[in-house]
Amino acid sequence: MLTSANLLLWAVLQLALLILLQEAFAWWIIAIYALLLLYSATAVLQKRSAASLKLANIVAALLTLALLLNMRQAGVLHFMLQILLLSAILRLFAMRHLHEARQLVWVQYFLIASCFILHQDMLLALIIMLLFGANCYSHYKLFAPAGARLNFTLTGRAVLIILPLWLGMFLLFPRLPPFWQIPNAKIASTGLSDSLDPGSIEQLVQDDRLAFRAEFSGTLPERQQLYWRSYLYEHFDGRTWQVHPQRRQQAVAPPTTAPDSATAGYRIIAEANQQRNLFALGMPYSSSQGVKIGSGGLIVADKVVSQRFSYSIESALAPLPLQSERERDMNLQLAAGNPKTSEFAAALRQQHTDTEQFIAALAAFFNQQDFYYSLTPPPLGRDSIDQFLFQTRSGFCGHYASATAVLLRYAGIPARVVGGYLGGDWHPQQGYLAVRQREAHAWVEYYSQGHWQHFDPTAAVAPERILQSLDMSLSDDERDMLIPFWQRSSVLQLLSLQLMHLDYYWSVWVLGFDDRSQQDLWRTLRQHIRLIAYSAVAIVVLFLVGMGLWLLHRRRLSKPLPAKQLLLKALKPALKSKAPAQSVSACLNELAKRYPNHAAMLQQLLQHYELAVYAGQPQAEHNLKRLLQQHKSSLAALNRAIKNT
Amino acid sequence: MSTLSLRRYLYQRYWRWISHYLDKRQPAADKVVLTQKLIFILPSRYGCWFMLLTALLYLLGTNYQNNLILLLSYLMLSLFLLCIVLTYQNMSGLTLQCPRAAEFFCDAPGIATIALSSAKSHFMLQLNFIDQDALTLEQQVDTAALTIQQSVRGCYPLPRLKISSSYPFGLWRSWSYISLQQQYWAYPTPIAGQQQQFSRDDNNSTAEHKTTAPSVDSLAPYRSGDSLRYLLWKRLARDPFNPVIRLQQHSPEAEPDWVEVPAVSGDALERALSIACQQLLVLEQNGNRYGLKIAGKTIAQSNGPAHLQRCLQELALC
Numbered sequence: 024m025l026t027s028a029n030l031l032l033w034a035v036l037q038l039a040l041l042i043l044l045q046e047a048f049a050w051w052i053i054a055i056y057a058l059l060l061l062y063s064a065t066a067v068l069q070k071r072s073a074a075s076l077k078l079a080n081i082v083a084a085l086l087t088l089a090l091l092l093n094m095r096q097a098g099v100l101h102f103m104l105q106i107l108l109l110s111a112i113l114r115l116f117a118m119r120h121l122h123e124a125r126q127l128v129w130v131q132y133f134l135i136a137s138c139f140i141l142h143q144d145m146l147l148a149l150i151i152m153l154l155f156g157a158n159c160y161s162h163y164k165l166f167a168p169a170g171a172r173l174n175f176t177l178t179g180r181a182v183l184i185i186l187p188l189w190l191g192m193f194l195l196f197p198r199l200p201p202f203w204q205i206p207n208a209k210i211a212s213t214g215l216s217d218s219l220d221p222g223s224i225e226q227l228v229q230d231d232r233l234a235f236r237a238e239f240s241g242t243l244p245e246r247q248q249l250y251w252r253s254y255l256y257e258h259f260d261g262r263t264w265q266v267h268p269q270r271r272q273q274a275v276a277p278p279t280t281a282p283d284s285a286t287a288g289y290r291i292i293a294e295a296n297q298q299r300n301l302f303a304l305g306m307p308y309s310s311s312q313g314v315k316i317g318s319g320g321l322i323v324a325d326k327v328v329s330q331r332f333s334y335s336i337e338s339a340l341a342p343l344p345l346q347s348e349r350e351r352d353m354n355l356q357l358a359a360g361n362p363k364t365s366e367f368a369a370a371l372r373q374q375h376t377d378t379e380q381f382i383a384a385l386a387a388f389f390n391q392q393d394f395y396y397s398l399t400p401p402p403l404g405r406d407s408i409d410q411f412l413f414q415t416r417s418g419f420c421g422h423y424a425s426a427t428a429v430l431l432r433y434a435g436i437p438a439r440v441v442g443g444y445l446g447g448d449w450h451p452q453q454g455y456l457a458v459r460q461r462e463a464h465a466w467v468e469y470y471s472q473g474h475w476q477h478f479d480p481t482a483a484v485a486p487e488r489i490l491q492s493l494d495m496s497l498s499d500d501e502r503d504m505l506i507p508f509w510q511r512s513s514v515l516q517l518l519s520l521q522l523m524h525l526d527y528y529w530s531v532w533v534l535g536f537d538d539r540s541q542q543d544l545w546r547t548l549r550q551h552i553r554l555i556a557y558s559a560v561a562i563v564v565l566f567l568v569g570m571g572l573w574l575l576h577r578r579r580l581s582k583p584l585p586a587k588q589l590l591l592k593a594l595k596p597a598l599k600s601k602a603p604a605q606s607v608s609a610c611l612n613e614l615a616k617r618y619p620n621h622a623a624m625l626q627q628l629l630q631h632y633e634l635a636v637y638a639g640q641p642q643a644e645h646n647l648k649r650l651l652q653q654h655k656s657s658l659a660a661l662n663r664a665i666k667n668t
Numbered sequence: 669m670s671t672l673s674l675r676r677y678l679y680q681r682y683w684r685w686i687s688h689y690l691d692k693r694q695p696a697a698d699k700v701v702l703t704q705k706l707i708f709i710l711p712s713r714y715g716c717w718f719m720l721l722t723a724l725l726y727l728l729g730t731n732y733q734n735n736l737i738l739l740l741s742y743l744m745l746s747l748f749l750l751c752i753v754l755t756y757q758n759m760s761g762l763t764l765q766c767p768r769a770a771e772f773f774c775d776a777p778g779i780a781t782i783a784l785s786s787a788k789s790h791f792m793l794q795l796n797f798i799d800q801d802a803l804t805l806e807q808q809v810d811t812a813a814l815t816i817q818q819s820v821r822g823c824y825p826l827p828r829l830k831i832s833s834s835y836p837f838g839l840w841r842s843w844s845y846i847s848l849q850q851q852y853w854a855y856p857t858p859i860a861g862q863q864q865q866f867s868r869d870d871n872n873s874t875a876e877h878k879t880t881a882p883s884v885d886s887l888a889p890y891r892s893g894d895s896l897r898y899l900l901w902k903r904l905a906r907d908p909f910n911p912v913i914r915l916q917q918h919s920p921e922a923e924p925d926w927v928e929v930p931a932v933s934g935d936a937l938e939r940a941l942s943i944a945c946q947q948l949l950v951l952e953q954n955g956n957r958y959g960l961k962i963a964g965k966t967i968a969q970s971n972g973p974a975h976l977q978r979c980l981q982e983l984a985l986c
Contacts, residue, residue: 125714125838129721132744136725139736148736155740159747166838168791168806181754185746192742193735201731330734534735 025124027067029161033115034064036157043138047101056112063115079117107134128162143331145529198538212297215442219256219264221407224421225398230460233294234444235302236527237456240288246446248340251302254442255319261358262407264440284341292333292530299324304338311335333535342474351470354437363409368433378436378471382478389483396485398501423480424465437470453524586635586644593651593658596665621661624654696847702762706844709756715839748839755840758833762786766826770816770852777815792835797827818854821984826850855980858946887912892934929962941983952976962986
């Protein structure tokens with residue numbers, strides 16, 4: 024039935040959908056949709072009739088045209104969501120008939136499911152499931168009698184039946200690979216990007232969001248080894264580092280075999296970052312499905328990571344080998360400018376001809392001169408490296424990495440900047456490492472002895488950053504900049520931490536459940552098939568035994584007393600015709616009156632019977648039995664007499 | 669037009685086939701309890717759309733490799749499957765009876781009262797006789813009044829009753845065709861006659877009789893069933909294609925308070941029966957004692973609803 028409560032429920036539901044899907048909408052679409060919803064809601068509240076179908080059609084035509092024009096910008100997926108929500112909102116706008124309401128419920132189911140494309144967070148998923156429940160309720164109301172209420176026992180029973188069915192399907196239903204390429208949401212990517220400005224990492228560090236989680240199959244490597252590589256910046260234009268165009272064209276690195284150095288196996292659950300570059304330690308040599316080991320030892324997803332995504336990697340904790348001559352030449356190219364840096368590098372190189380010695384000298388230079396590690400460095404103008412090295416001397420990891428790579432290139436040593444994350448928060452109980460955006464970091468790799476060696480100039484300036492965490496290496500004021508105000512309360516902090524742990528299990532068990540986990544589950548089931556069969560049989564047997572015992576118990580309860588049974592057996596014809604309300608004693612009394620020649624015997628029987636039943640004397644029962652034996656012949660005569668009458 | 673008639677033809681064939689099957693499965697009974705044997709259940713149109721939605725969500729979830737969408741799709745599938753049981757339960761256990769035979773006149777729809785009883789509560793039941801208007805019962809009631817139409821007089825067995833429901837989610841439709849051992853009476857449509865076929869002793873009525881008398885010699889075209897005694901043979905010889913009869917009084921010497929149906933057949937009989945029906949009703953209303961003479965049968969004079977019913981039944985069966 025179309026009640027105003029139902030209409031209002033739909034308006035609220037559509038508002039919630041609008042908020043949940045806001046990423047897919049431009050501001051003007053949100054505004055128009057909100058206005059339309061407001062109109063529908065007020066119409067319901069003021070008991071006005073809905074807008075006319077003509078008006079709804081005109082609005083629909085205009086808005087569809089606008090959305091079509093906007094489609095190139097929004098992308099196909101967003102366009103689909105916009106059109107679907109528009110149709111739902113306009114349906115409500117001009118709702119008159121029951122069949123329209125049914126169509127609306129149908130579209131809303133689809134929209135609610137689409138929310139999961141954009142949100143997989145546990146809390147949001149919970150909210151979306153609540154919306155689903157609300158839609159389900161309105162669906163029920165459409166087909167129920169007017170004024171029907173939910174019957175809680177029946178609903179509970181339905182839920183109990185649905186739950187195992189549902190979870191069983193989820194766990195056991197075969198999982199298929201994607202059927203075709205699908206449009207992805209156009210959302211700004213988060214995290215590191217293709218280019219590295221002097222200020223880009225500082226901005227990233229203020230973001231407290233999770234970048235990814237990692238769980239290790241072996242022990243956790245030492246903190247100094249937790250350099251998660253994500254981007255290689257090899258092209259320098261005098262100010263900004265960029266991913267080299269040639270690197271982009273290069274598809275996949277030649278397969279590498281398992282190395283002889285220390286290795287680490289780990290699984291990464293990456294948050295949606297709307298880009299393809301993912302994270303790995305050292306030199307990866309084997310990866311799971313969905314990702315590839317690209318050139319330069321980087322992990323590249325097959326498609327843009329638009330939802331939480333997990334993959335496994337085996338890495339050697341060793342420097343990467345040189346891939347080609349071209350790679351070396353690429354990392355010697357220099358841009359014009361920065362004359363002082365060039366002179367300084369040449370002078371230092373003359374003192375230290377050995378590469379390792381040169382690196383050590385650089386580290387000493389950063390350590391001994393008054394360089395500061397700061398989240399708020401002064402802005403740099405032209406010749407930014409010169410300015411940083413010889414004037415401001417205050418910078419974040421990006422500045423140090425950039426300056427070091429330039430110095431190395433001037434000294435004739437191939438070098439590049441690596442962007443990624445350093446360290447992470449280890450949660451020993453849950454067994455995972457949480458890496459947030461604030462752990463973003465940049466360091467340097469230089470070429471020496473056939474390999475790309477690792478060098479982190481930040482370690483020379485602020486070793487706490489490497490060994491402990493970012494917070495340790497900053498001043499109090501700067502630290503406060505990083506902590507959002509709501510996290511300053513310890514209770515809230517604890518709560519948010521617990522939520523993050525819950526969210527972790529959510530992503531491992533629900534979001535990360537894939538065909539491999541399913542195969543594992545099947546394998547485990549098959550291994551324990553005997554156990555499962557035995558327990559099933561045991562449960563069935565227990566159930567049957569329980570049933571049997573219960574039935575026996577019931578029969579014993581309804582069984583007449585033994586004394587009564589004796590009489591029933593001996594005087595069957597007489598007692599058979601007894602009215603149910605009449606007691607056995609009364610019946611015997613009546614018989615005694617009717618058949619006076621058996622009266623004495625019947626009185627005797629009656630006396631013993633009453634003693635046995637009402638006084639509970641076992642002796643009387645025994646006597647009754649003996650009496651019945653004695654008077655067998657007269658009892659037979661009595662029975663015959665009763666039968667004949 | 670032709671597609672419509674084809675559909676109608678196909679539907680009739682289908683219905684003939686299904687009633688043959690149903691007669692074997694559920695012969696008519698005084699009291700029918702809806703059990704598993706009698707209830708059919710298939711997805712409704714909305715249920716098909718719902719299934720399509722589930723399939724679409726499965727595709728969406730698979731293509732995006734999104735477990736949450738898959739979860740939702742499985743949840744909807746479980747709901748769909750559970751609805752089979754729920755819809756079935758909403759029908760099963762309902763007991764139907766038709767305690768009294770329905771009686772009505774051919775021109776107006778009659779009402780057949782069906783008694784419903786059950787230990788459970790049932791919602792949104794839809795009841796109708798085949799090819800008749802449906803009645804929706806939102807809540808459970810004790811009796812349901814169903815319309816029934818019949819344009820030809822007589823006594824008929826009650827047609828099959830269709831009872832259906834798609835509660836609670838409209839995804840499945842459960843229905844049952846049940847046959848109740850009961851009959852219904854369609855009496856001739858009462859029409860006021862041109863002449864009174866019964867005479868009363870009071871003057872008023874004889875005066876009335878006289879005013880209608882001039883029609884004795886008037887002519888009327890022959891209708892099938894008219895008595896050949898009144899045919900104008902001379903005129904027939906002149907114009908064999910338009911036979912004419914002398915319009916005459918059916919019972920010129922009617923006995924007091926006797927309703928008499930003359931021995932005619934075809935359309936004339938129907939007309940005579942309709943007139944007799946009206947007379948019976950008027951007589952009963954006035955509280956007179958009356959009798960009926962019909963096709964060599966005489967029902968003794970009496971009055972009261974039971975007597976009227978007996979007379980009307982005779983008219984229906986004549």
